[in-house]
Amino acid sequence: MNRTAYTAHAPSSGTDHTNPATANTAPDETPPGGEGPTGRGSANREHSPATVKVDVPGANGEDSPSTVKVDVRGLNFWYGDFQALTDINLPIYYQHVTALIGASGCGKSTLLRCFNRMHDVQGGNHYQGAIQMQPEDINLIGPETDPMLVRLKIGMVFQQANPFPKSIFENVAAGLRIRGIKDRTVLQETVERSLQRAALWDEVKDRLDMPAFELSGGQQQRLCIARTLAPEPELLLLDEPTSSLDPIATAKIEDLITRLGKEVTILIVTHNMQQAARISDYTAFMHLGELIEHDDTETMFTNPHQERTESYITGRFG
Ligand SMILES: Nc1ncnc2c1ncn2[C@@H]1O[C@H](COP(=O)(O)OP(=O)(O)OP(=O)(O)O)[C@@H](O)[C@H]1O
Numbered sequence: 001m002n003r004t005a006y007t008a009h010a011p012s013s014g015t016d017h018t019n020p021a022t023a024n025t026a027p028d029e030t031p032p033g034g035e036g037p038t039g040r041g042s043a044n045r046e047h048s049p050a051t052v053k054v055d056v057p058g059a060n061g062e063d064s065p066s067t068v069k070v071d072v073r074g075l076n077f078w079y080g081d082f083q084a085l086t087d088i089n090l091p092i093y094y095q096h097v098t099a100l101i102g103a104s105g106c107g108k109s110t111l112l113r114c115f116n117r118m119h120d121v122q123g124g125n126h127y128q129g130a131i132q133m134q135p136e137d138i139n140l141i142g143p144e145t146d147p148m149l150v151r152l153k154i155g156m157v158f159q160q161a162n163p164f165p166k167s168i169f170e171n172v173a174a175g176l177r178i179r180g181i182k183d184r185t186v187l188q189e190t191v192e193r194s195l196q197r198a199a200l201w202d203e204v205k206d207r208l209d210m211p212a213f214e215l216s217g218g219q220q221q222r223l224c225i226a227r228t229l230a231p232e233p234e235l236l237l238l239d240e241p242t243s244s245l246d247p248i249a250t251a252k253i254e255d256l257i258t259r260l261g262k263e264v265t266i267l268i269v270t271h272n273m274q275q276a277a278r279i280s281d282y283t284a285f286m287h288l289g290e291l292i293e294h295d296d297t298e299t300m301f302t303n304p305h306q307e308r309t310e311s312y313i314t315g316r317f318g
Pocket residue numbers: 079082084102103104105106107108109110111122
């Protein structure tokens with residue numbers, strides 16, 4: 001895959017919410033020069049204090065395909081005294097699907113919840129490092145960054161569909177109303193477009209006033225995806241979105257993710273190796289809170305560089 005790379009100044013090193021003096025510096029993200037992504041074996045990479053070479057959205061400051069939309073740099077995270085993530089370095093490519101795999105308890109959901117500052121709601125949690133989002137170059141976990149602003153930019157869908165106790169229409173419109181959009185035409189157009197993007201429109205267009213709970217489980221999950229898409233998130237986080245669905249509903253969501261992945265930047269957690277192989281462009285493998293390997297999905301599944309990755313994807317542990 002062809003990527004443009006240039007040297008950007010490292011952002012104000014990392015972030016330590018409790019002790020800035022110990023914050024990590026940005027890692028050396030030597031770009032792939034047209035080969036694979038930069039993250040391979042990234043857990044062991046050396047940190048470089050001054051500059052960081054990284055694929056970032058174009059020099060004009062706008063997003064463009066094949067660039068890094070969000071860059072996780074030297075991320076550590078603690079639940080109280082328990083360190084759940086250790087020195088995670090992971091580029092998330094713009095308008096591509098990145099799959100996060102690894103055994104239960106390795107920290108996949110914990111990593112996902114760092115992106116939208118969900119951990120802030122539990123006292124004693126503590127981030128260190130940086131999650132840098134382009135093109136604004138915001139550190140999503142920086143103490144100076146308002147978590148509400150972060151949540152407006154990032155959408156998340158969970159394992160269990162969680163529609164609001166409202167109509168189908170109002171579920172999809174919810175995020176727009178929070179942003180102060182009241183114009184009926186804008187709401188209607190956006191709800192329709194979002195339901196179409198979530199491949200649900202044809203099934204619900206004649207019953208938009210029906211309570212969302214009357215939809216099937218698979219439809220509820222697509223409704224949650226439509227609700228998340230409506231405000232046009234810059235990053236879509238999906239935490240095992242199909243694990244409670246049957247194969248037909250799963251296939252619909254997989255098709256949807258494959259299509260959406262060409263226009264939205266997606267990070268998806270899955271326990272299903274076939275699913276990761278089918279729908280993702282890049283795959284990251286985690287083990288015990290560390291990122292063991294990250295590469296394009298084909299390489300990860302056919303020629304992984306780390307033995308632990310191979311053992312996991314071939315089912316020898318996990
Ligand atoms: N709220 C919490 N407080 C304290 N520890 C937690 C909390 N949530 C998760 N952990 C711990 O953090 C580690 C990572 O958990 P996490 O839920 O991120 O794993 P996971 O990879 O998503 O697992 P699964 O595949 O089972 O969903 C585990 O050891 C877990 O016990």
